[in-house]
Amino acid sequence: xxxxxxxxxxxxxxxxxxxxxxxxxxxxxxxxxxxxxxxxxxxxxxxxxxxxxxxxxxxxxxxxxxxxxxxxxxxxxxxxxxxxxxxxxxxxxxxxxxxxxxxxxxxxxxxxxxxxxxxxxxxxxxxxxxxxxxxxxxxxxxxxxxxxxxxxxxxxxxxxxxxxxxxxxxxxxxxxxxxxxxxxxxxxxxxxxxxxxxxxxxxxxxxxxxxxxxxxxxxxxxxxxxxxxxxxxxxxxxxxxxxxxxxxxxxxxxxxxxxxxxxxxxxxxxxxxxxxxxxxxxxxxxxxxxxxxxxxxxxxxxxxxxxxxxxxxxxxxxxxxxxxxxxxxxxxxxxxxxxxxxxxxxxxxxxxxxxxxxxxxxxxxxxxxxxxxxxxxxxxxxxxxxxxxxxxxxxxxxxxxxxxxxxxxxxxxxxxxxxxxxxxxxxxxxxxxx
Amino acid sequence: xxxxxxxxxxxxxxxxxxxxxxxxxxxxxxxxxxxxxxxxxxxxxxxxxxxxxxxxxxxxxxxxxxxxxxxxxxxxxxxxxxxxxxxxxxxxxxxxxxxxxxxxxxxxxxxxxxxxxxxxxxxxxxxxxxxxxxxxxxxxxxxxxxxxxxxxxxxxxxxxxxxxxxxxxxxxxxxxxxxxxxxxxxxxxxxxxxxxxxxxxxxxxxxxxxxxxxxxxxxxxxxxxxxxxxxxxxxxxxxxxxxxxxxx
Numbered sequence: 001x002x003x004x005x006x007x008x009x010x011x012x013x014x015x016x017x018x019x020x021x022x023x024x025x026x027x028x029x030x031x032x033x034x035x036x037x038x039x040x041x042x043x044x045x046x047x048x049x050x051x052x053x054x055x056x057x058x059x060x061x062x063x064x065x066x067x068x069x070x071x072x073x074x075x076x077x078x079x080x081x082x083x084x085x086x087x088x089x090x091x092x093x094x095x096x097x098x099x100x101x102x103x104x105x106x107x108x109x110x111x112x113x114x115x116x117x118x119x120x121x122x123x124x125x126x127x128x129x130x131x132x133x134x135x136x137x138x139x140x141x142x143x144x145x146x147x148x149x150x151x152x153x154x155x156x157x158x159x160x161x162x163x164x165x166x167x168x169x170x171x172x173x174x175x176x177x178x179x180x181x182x183x184x185x186x187x188x189x190x191x192x193x194x195x196x197x198x199x200x201x202x203x204x205x206x207x208x209x210x211x212x213x214x215x216x217x218x219x220x221x222x223x224x225x226x227x228x229x230x231x232x233x234x235x236x237x238x239x240x241x242x243x244x245x246x247x248x249x250x251x252x253x254x255x256x257x258x259x260x261x262x263x264x265x266x267x268x269x270x271x272x273x274x275x276x277x278x279x280x281x282x283x284x285x286x287x288x289x290x291x292x293x294x295x296x297x298x299x300x301x302x303x304x305x306x307x308x309x310x311x312x313x314x315x316x317x318x319x320x321x322x323x324x325x326x327x328x329x330x331x332x333x334x335x336x337x338x339x340x341x342x343x344x345x346x347x348x349x350x351x352x353x354x355x356x357x358x359x360x361x362x363x364x365x366x367x368x369x370x371x372x373x374x375x376x377x378x379x380x381x382x383x384x385x386x387x388x389x390x391x392x393x394x395x396x397x398x399x400x401x402x403x404x405x406x407x408x409x410x411x412x413x414x415x416x417x418x419x420x421x422x423x424x425x426x427x428x429x430x431x432x433x434x
Numbered sequence: 435x436x437x438x439x440x441x442x443x444x445x446x447x448x449x450x451x452x453x454x455x456x457x458x459x460x461x462x463x464x465x466x467x468x469x470x471x472x473x474x475x476x477x478x479x480x481x482x483x484x485x486x487x488x489x490x491x492x493x494x495x496x497x498x499x500x501x502x503x504x505x506x507x508x509x510x511x512x513x514x515x516x517x518x519x520x521x522x523x524x525x526x527x528x529x530x531x532x533x534x535x536x537x538x539x540x541x542x543x544x545x546x547x548x549x550x551x552x553x554x555x556x557x558x559x560x561x562x563x564x565x566x567x568x569x570x571x572x573x574x575x576x577x578x579x580x581x582x583x584x585x586x587x588x589x590x591x592x593x594x595x596x597x598x599x600x601x602x603x604x605x606x607x608x609x610x611x612x613x614x615x616x617x618x619x620x621x622x623x624x625x626x627x628x629x630x631x632x633x634x635x636x637x638x639x640x641x642x643x644x645x646x647x648x649x650x651x652x653x654x655x656x657x658x659x660x661x662x663x664x665x666x667x668x669x670x671x672x673x674x675x676x677x678x679x680x681x682x
Contacts, residue, residue: 027639029655031480034496034512036681042515084534086678093679123679127667138537163535175673177666183525186672215672220528222671247527247589248543289543369487369650398493399516433515
């Protein structure tokens with residue numbers, strides 16, 4: 001028995017064949033397109049819109065807006081471009097990371113161009129790296145603070161993952177591996193010069209500052225010992241560790257001591273002195289991932305160079321006295337003195353002595369893949385002031401990050417977060433990678 | 435009496451036969467062969483991860499992977515630009531993630547996913563099955579051998595696996611991954627067996643779906659898989675920022 005030809009059947013089979021071929025093609029992958037190139041360039045462009053409610057009773061608002069028109073709010077737009085690049089040749093690589101931004105708000109415009117990193121590295125062997133140039137070295141295991149971050153600019157606890165500007169230095173990395181409980185030993189020596197036009201914000205000029213870090217992977221625990229010699233800054237040393245207690249539960253800690261640290265202190269009348277002593281800082285933290293993909297990060301930070309509630313209170317009292325005097329007499333000398341102090345250690349993002357940090361973030365919330373809400377809280381344990389930051393992050397569009405954050409600050413008068421410049425800030429960030 | 439004796443003899447023979455049959459399947463040896471058939475003990479390879487969302491939209495990642503010995507693996511993200519330069523390192527049960535902007539490695543867990551896809555870190559940084567699982571049972575089926583695997587420790591991402599192994603090729607065709615509660619977490623489908631050269635013939639496509647992510651699918655494609663020889667110094671936290679320079 002034979003069947004007559006059926007054009008529709010032939011057509012259907014042809015369609016199925018094409019569909020099959022397309023399905024096979026759908027998953028084809030050729031790695032040749034991803035071979036290493038002698039030159040690479042990448043980066044991102046970012047737009048950030050911030051709407052801040054100003055804390056007009058706060059000490060840092062009064063100092064920040066001294067001599068300017070008083071405001072209740074500030075809207076700021078910031079456009080940022082960061083470029084990263086590599087140029088390879090033989091055993092050497094030159095790499096750079098630049099940051100440029102343009103800010104605009106009701107007060108005016110500002111522009112900045114900063115070279116975060118630019119260094120040349122030589123790798124004669126996988127276990128040996130020698131490099132010179134501007135480099136960001138990040139030491140320590142803490143998520144929000146790093147007491148042993150001896151040769152880096154301090155991180156912003158509000159955005160700990162942000163890239164930061166490095167320092168000009170020469171450094172090396174020597175790695176040694178072995179079998180047994182001590183699996184890895186790595187030594188990182190650093191030389192960091194300070195002159196009036198090189199690394200001038202590191203400390204006093206005219207010094208070639210030595211520093212070093214020794215890393216050990218011992219019985220599945222990361223351990224670092226860090227040291228920075230006397231030079232532009234007082235000598236300091238410290239250690240850190242990180243370990244998984246279970247596959248979803250990590251603990252970490254840091255400890256650092258700065259010898260003969262001079263801490264500027266003021267009283268409420270603006271009499272400024274310096275208290276010299278050894279400053280001990282430490283941090284204990286944990287990271288836990290639940291079965292529901294919720295990540296919890298908690299840290300306790302003791303800042304040995306920070307101000308107690310009473311010491312900080314003297315500064316806030318000084319600001320209040322200075323502006324009262326200005327209003328009564330027109331004399332701004334005390335305000336100028338307070339302003340100068342606010343640009344130093346009193347004006348750090350976290351000038352207190354004891355902080356707690358807590359962050360919870362949910363992966364794929366509400367069943368939406370790449371949607372990650374989070375809540376972050378930072379608390380000054382001495383004066384009970386705090387900052388709470390709910391956040392929404394979506395990364396489901398290729399190469400695009402969308403983030404919405406609301407910073408809310410609360411605290412009594414003369415408290416850390418109660419005296420900040422803002423009482424609330426809404427931030428929308430869009431970042432596109434290329 | 436004769437009938438009873440015959441039944442007894444038949445039962446004895448049948449029992450002996452079953453015993454011989456069970457003894458013929460050495461699950462542990464099969465699993466070792468599966469490990470070596472999937473990859474050489476030390477290798478380098480390129481992989482593409484594709485996450486397909488219910489609406490059909492995709493997110494694609496390209497990773498350069500190197501593995502040394504039974505429990506050292508590194509994966510470097512080459513694409514997309516938002517993830518380029520990220521590196522994950524696994525040494526046994528320890529896993530770290532290095533993000534260039536963060537500038538230092540942080541410990542991660544096997545159940546997390548650095549890509550946010552159905553593939554978790556244990557899938558992306560997979561080490562030999564024999565390093566993580568014991569064979570609890572081996573059963574011969576018409577087309578495949580079913581291996582029931584039990585995690586050696588609580589640190590392993592999946593408490594148990596059911597692995598269907600192609601009898602001839604001794605390569606996995608399907609793996610079901612279960613939590614300790616017995617809940618099915620995901621199913622892995624191995625497809626498109628391809629000759630990579632150098633005596634390596636293995637599936638070039640791995641698809642996964644999960645009842646926890648209804649409508650979503652993730653696919654892993656292999657390319658450029660070849661034997662390699664690497665220094666131990668590469669598998670350290672200090673080397674992670676420089677992994678990009680390792681590629682030829």
